[in-house]
Amino acid sequence: MRIMLRVLLGWFMAWLAIASVSAAGLKFEPVAQGLARPVYLTHAGDARLFVVEQPGRIRAVDVANASVTVFLDITDRVRERSNEQGLLSVAFHPRFAANGQFFVNYTDASGATVVSRFTTKVGAPAGDAGSEQLILRIEQPYPNHNGGQIEFGPDGYLYIGMGDGGGGGDPLEAGQDNSSLLGAILRIDVDARFPYAVPPTNPFVNRAGRPEIWASGLRNPWRFSFDRANGDLYIGDVGQSAFEEVNFAQAGASGLNYGWNIVEGDDCYDRARCEKAAFVRPKHTYGRALGCSVTGGYVYRGKRNQALAGRYVFGDYCSGTVWSLPARAHERQARLEAQTGMRISSFGEDVDGELYLVDHAGRVFRAVQ
Secondary structure, eight states, X not given: OHHHHHHHHHHHHHHHHHHTSOOOOOEEEEEEOOOSSEEEEEOOSSSOEEEEETTTEEEEEETTTTEEEEEEEOTTTOOOSSTTOSEEEEEEOTTHHHHOEEEEEEEOTTSXXXXXXXXXXXTSSSBOGGGOEEEEEEOOSSSSOOOOOEEEOTTSOEEEEEXXXXXXXXXXXGGGXXXXXXXXXXXXXXXXXXXXXXXXXXXXXXXXXXXXXXXXXXXXOOEEEEOTTTOOEEEEEOOSSSEEEEEEEOTTOOSEEOOTTTEETTEESSGGGOOGGGSOOOSEEEETTTOSSEEEEEEOOOSSOGGGTTEEEEEETTTOEEEEEETXXXXXXXXXXXXXXXXXXXXXXXXXXXXXXXXXTTEEEEEEO
């Protein structure tokens, strides 16, 4: 009982500490409900929203007509035996309207990460489950820290977030092993040839290490995003036992090492070999009093919420808290935006840059002032 009281007191004191920060009064209105463990939301260049369900489906949401339909169903090949496995992301090709191509990241029957290409059915506004073409398959030593995000960058290349492979403390030391595709963000060219080519400007081309690597030293970059205004990259990297962190890379910056498993947040994790100056410092960190698993979001570039304009919005899966940070500024103090009480599995953007929140319990919300 005493331990429980101390935990509750810690959460209350943490809430008081951040509640004094000026807030934008961010609210959320429901858009869809009754979904099965939704983990991601995006658009395909039109008015539709696409919501990824962890068991293996992608739903198309028509907000104007309040309809939800199945866009793709690959539950027959998706494994979801842990909270971090399953169908985890979808990325629509920049020329999707012309070529009908989209890409997904999922866990297969043996627990490996799979990135595959699909196309839409001829004459139908839905994906063809039989059109799968394997792009990349990466073995996973553990069922957690699978990463899962895929996203086309402003350069037209496909970026893939890979966790360190799981297990406590990165036992494989994948974060600092550039011969491994784990613990990194990868960048590949899916247009130059099949299954993919490595862009010649990747940092490890003609150097020791896997040439697909774009950034390293990451533990579990569950959600990352590009600022649609300038191409800057923001990464929500889930921490070990002390700190959550938001990492940043200015547009075009490559080969950055964010320090895991030598540093966690701003602190040393492996004190025997800790040289913090060798790594990129996080844009923001927070401790266990405020949450337990960061969910990366987006720099807001929409029109509905001017109080968020030019601010990076992110949250925490466990506490349901939403914060924001000024984009590109050196300010590291986050501003409290909302206490949602939800399990925030992802944020998302529509074609106009409006912000959405995905509740793992089965709902999608749109941010409003």
